Amino acid sequence: MTKEEVEKLENRLDEFYEKFNKNVIEEEFKSRHQFTKPNINTTLLNSTANKLFRNYSYYNKNSNFANNEMCCRYLNYWLNEQKIRCISTSDNVDSNYFYDKIQYVCSDIYEYYGNTGKKCDINIKKYSEYVWKIRRKIDDLCYIKEQLGGSAKISKNRKICSSFNKYLYKTLKYIFNEITSTNRETLEPNDFKIEGACSENNLGDILTEVECANDSESDNVPKECKPQQEASLTADHEAHTIYKECKKIDCDENECTCRSFHIVLTMFLTVLGSFLLCVFLYTFTPFGSLLNKLKMRKSKIRHEVDEEQTQVLSEHTSDYDYKNPLNMQYLMPYNSLRE
Incomplete structure (x- = not known):
């Protein structure tokens, strides 16, 4: 799931x-209600009345899009916005006249549809237009958050969370x-109270x-994906869920083999390049001369130390023999008496 999703x-x-605003083309709804008054x-009132009759059917047919309560709220958002438009643009159409005619349409709706689908209570409230728009925005936010699995699930995927x-x-x-x-004085405590989520x-x-x-806790990439596969997040609109799946990378056998060969070749060239760089530094830069000097100095010091140790050892042996002449008296010849 990305920003695009x-x-x-x-x-x-x-x-x-x-879709609530689309013109009514169905013959059974097109001219069902035609109110007139000197x-x-x-015109706008009649259009709203016929659209409302048609939209009630549309509300029931789209209950798989979201739950019935939410679809019903959206139908009421639309109707109340239409009321504001109708009163503000039509001459001599006040809220009472509009309310009376819509109540008549609602009675016709409940009688016509009967027990078909789940009933939606149509309400006309004295909210200003901007309050209806804000209520709808909050409902939109609730819907999207619910589709993404709620805060706990969203937080586990950094891309989804960021979007x-x-x-x-x-x-x-x-x-x-x-x-x-x-004007804030027009706001009421229950203006933005919405049922459900x-x-x-x-x-x-x-x-x-x-x-x-964090990245280490993220579920962006399924751990079970195998080589030559890539992870993807898919929105299932019918089931109202988002799931992860592994998809095979689109490439033929030769192309995939070529990719593996390129990886091995890149590793080999990296090692070879590192080796050649060391040779170059040793041969053509002061770094090599410095190493040689250090090596020669180390050998010279070791040679001098070895010579000094040999000389000391030799002197020590001579002194020992000189200081112990009595050792010679024990070197007496042995003659057998049997001779």
């Missing part, structure tokens, strides 16, 4: 969310920019940097 997860979330432009922390910093920067650019109790952990392991 983290970006893939991020892009996958964006693509999932943007002196009111209901995730960079994404975390980018998310925090976005959140801080949104908060500092808005992003609950209020876990929010501190979600927004905390993951401490990456």
Whole structure:
């Protein structure tokens, strides 16, 4: 898992969310709700109503992308952002009118879909647009962290850990920019309380940097990989897991043999080069002369020491014989009496 894989997860979330905004082309949804009122432009309201009806089906069909609770939250993020757009751009469409019509659509949705899939409670809340955007960013962060296996697993792989922390910093920067650019008095204690993994109790952990392991503790490369194999990390989007595997290096027999030969040749040339360098230094530089002088001096000193030791030993032997003449008296000839 690299930076590119983290970006893939991020892009996958964006693509999932943007599908809510696609134009309705299904005939059964296209004109299902057409609200009209004198002196009111209901074009955007009608578009939102029909998209909501279609998106509820889309929410159920994509429950394998993430858990149902998260998909339901994203559907509500989209609806509340649409409410803000509709009220701010449509003449004479206030929050009460919008809420009444959406409630009508919700009743139609629950009746039409019945027990198909898991029910999503559609809620319209009085949050500002930037609060919805921040809530979605936090949910994105939770999703990616969950897909990577949580803090404990992320910390064991330096590449994954580094990529995730960079994404975390980018998310925090976005959140801080949104908060500092808005009147803080509009914030409420529960504005950023999200159910599940992003609950209020876990929010501190979600927004905390993951401490990456040392290289010796890293799981970047599977230990079981054999020669002619390389390790890779793969994201299984269907199973919502990331696993390691060893893949054979793409090379034919001749190419792989050639690589092994190059390794042996490189080692041989390194040893040969070191030997030739020593010969060159000894022959053509003062280093060799210095070694020769030291060697000759050592030999001369050893020769002088040997001569001195020989002379001392010789003198010692002569003195011993001179100082003990009585030894000669014991050298008497022996004549046998039998003769």
